[in-house]
Amino acid sequence: MKLGCIADDLTGATDLALMLSREGLRTVQTIGVPDPDLNLSDADAVVVALKSRTIPAQEAIEQSLAAAEALLKVGARNLFFKYCSTFDSTDEGNIGPVTEALLAFTGSDFTLACPAFPANGRTVYKGHLFVNGVPLHESSMKDHPLTPMQDSNLVRVLQRQTKLSVGLVTFEDIEAGPDAIRSAFEREKAAGHQIVIVDALTDDHLRAIGLAAADLPLITGGSGVAMGLPAAYRASGASALSPRDEGFDAPAGREIILAGSCSSATRRQVEIAIERGIPALRLDPMDLASGKVTSQTALAWLAAQPANGPVLIYSTASPDDVQDVQRRLGRMNAGEIVEATLAEIAQALPELGFTRLIVAGGETSGAVVKALSVDALTIGPEIDPGVPWTRSLAGADLALALKSGNFGAPDFFLKAWSMLR
Ligand SMILES: Nc1ncnc2c1ncn2[C@@H]1O[C@H](COP(=O)(O)OP(=O)(O)OP(=O)(O)O)[C@@H](O)[C@H]1O
Numbered sequence: 001m002k003l004g005c006i007a008d009d010l011t012g013a014t015d016l017a018l019m020l021s022r023e024g025l026r027t028v029q030t031i032g033v034p035d036p037d038l039n040l041s042d043a044d045a046v047v048v049a050l051k052s053r054t055i056p057a058q059e060a061i062e063q064s065l066a067a068a069e070a071l072l073k074v075g076a077r078n079l080f081f082k083y084c085s086t087f088d089s090t091d092e093g094n095i096g097p098v099t100e101a102l103l104a105f106t107g108s109d110f111t112l113a114c115p116a117f118p119a120n121g122r123t124v125y126k127g128h129l130f131v132n133g134v135p136l137h138e139s140s141m142k143d144h145p146l147t148p149m150q151d152s153n154l155v156r157v158l159q160r161q162t163k164l165s166v167g168l169v170t171f172e173d174i175e176a177g178p179d180a181i182r183s184a185f186e187r188e189k190a191a192g193h194q195i196v197i198v199d200a201l202t203d204d205h206l207r208a209i210g211l212a213a214a215d216l217p218l219i220t221g222g223s224g225v226a227m228g229l230p231a232a233y234r235a236s237g238a239s240a241l242s243p244r245d246e247g248f249d250a251p252a253g254r255e256i257i258l259a260g261s262c263s264s265a266t267r268r269q270v271e272i273a274i275e276r277g278i279p280a281l282r283l284d285p286m287d288l289a290s291g292k293v294t295s296q297t298a299l300a301w302l303a304a305q306p307a308n309g310p311v312l313i314y315s316t317a318s319p320d321d322v323q324d325v326q327r328r329l330g331r332m333n334a335g336e337i338v339e340a341t342l343a344e345i346a347q348a349l350p351e352l353g354f355t356r357l358i359v360a361g362g363e364t365s366g367a368v369v370k371a372l373s374v375d376a377l378t379i380g381p382e383i384d385p386g387v388p389w390t391r392s393l394a395g396a397d398l399a400l401a402l403k404s405g406n407f408g409a410p411d412f413f414l415k416a417w418s419m420l421r
């Protein structure tokens with residue numbers, strides 16, 4: 001196995017696994033540290049999905065090191081730390097502290113940090129992160145409930161999180177290609193920096209960075225910066241990659257969308273699905289909290305729906321509604337009530353013949369996948385940038401599309417099904 005990856009959330013892990021798989025690595029995703037009995041001998045890359053983005057930094061370090069150890073044990077030669085393309089973090093971490101710990105673990109003194117993902121509108125220019133052309137601190141991420149991003153200068157953002165010195169490699173070096181990028185890394189190292197923020201505006205930039213960085217013991221970033229790694233491994237001949245498994249069959253069965261994300265992309269996708277006539281049930285957190293509506297209510301509703309097309313169960317709501325609910329129930333409590341209900345519904349789905357699931361939202365996906373006891377996934381075709389179909393490797397046989405809140409085109413919930421055989 002060539003690359004061992006540690007992702008700080010579930011849908012982010014799937015995003016990275018898709019990138020590696022699309023570029024030619026046979027990739028398996030595990031939910032949490034892989035079970036020692038799981039056969040990973042065929043994999044070129046393993047992506048371990050953690051839920052460590054917003055937990056205390058020390059816990060994130062411990063979980064990430066446990067994942068790194070497990071990955072080296074199953075043969076990983078290089079490590080990749082995946083975080084969000086909007087650099088979701090606070091001054092306490094966890095990007096800085098985890099990077100520091102993984103650098104020390106690999107015995108290395110240099111790595112890069114690059115969240116750029118141009119296909120999803122995330123670019124880095126002169127060290128500043130832009131989201132669809134808007135500086136990060138002016139984008140909707142400025143109001144994120146857990147990780148409000150109020151500074152788009154990533155050198156400053158990361159420097160506040162780490163005692164390592166943070167440098168910058170700007171697009172002039174990146175444009176000049178892999179040799180210039182390697183020289184820039186040497187220059188930054190000589191200047192005493194151990195982590196460099198790296199500019200990238202295009203996929204060509206990311207591919208050049210991949211070629212320059214492929215030998216680093218640790219790379220950190222969004223899924224974009226992994227784009228060039230498979231080609232670099234092939235070019236170096238260092239690893240004979242496994243032949244690609246082209247087939248992706250989904251188990252036969254009913255189709256359902258569970259949406260617990262309230263991000264703007266999901267809100268639009270829910271609207272469109274309802275407009276186009278997908279039978280839909282809205283879960284109101286206040287009704288769930290009072291017991292007026294339970295998972296049983298939703299299961300009874302499901303039983304009455306036609307079996308020949310997808311159905312939607314959602315708690316998706318506008319920012320004002322979410323704020324109102326959070327004020328009344330508490331932010332964490334509101335989230336947990338919704339997640340617990342969607343998880344209970346998910347647990348009953350295989351029995352009811354549902355084998356094809358789209359789940360919207362990282363936290364929601366975590367809760368649903370746990371309820372279904374899915375602990376590893378193979379990666380299928382891309383539905384939209386950052387979101388593949390996947391298939392469970394053990395337990396109930398399911399096709400799953402785990403969608404980050406802000407990913408996917410407006411018709412995502414309609415078109416995804418047509419890709420399943
Ligand atoms: N109507 C609602 N009111 C309050 N909280 C809600 C509501 N609906 C869902 N939630 C909670 O909001 C959180 C949404 O987080 P989740 O990670 O699933 O989505 P996201 O943040 O859009 O996705 P991502 O993390 O992939 O960007 C969950 O904890 C969910 O339970």
Ligand SMILES: O=C(O)[C@@H](O)C(=O)CO
Pocket residue numbers: 009011012013015016083084085086222223362386404405
């Ligand atoms: O990088 C991204 O934007 C996503 O993979 C993600 O991590 C969303 O939570």
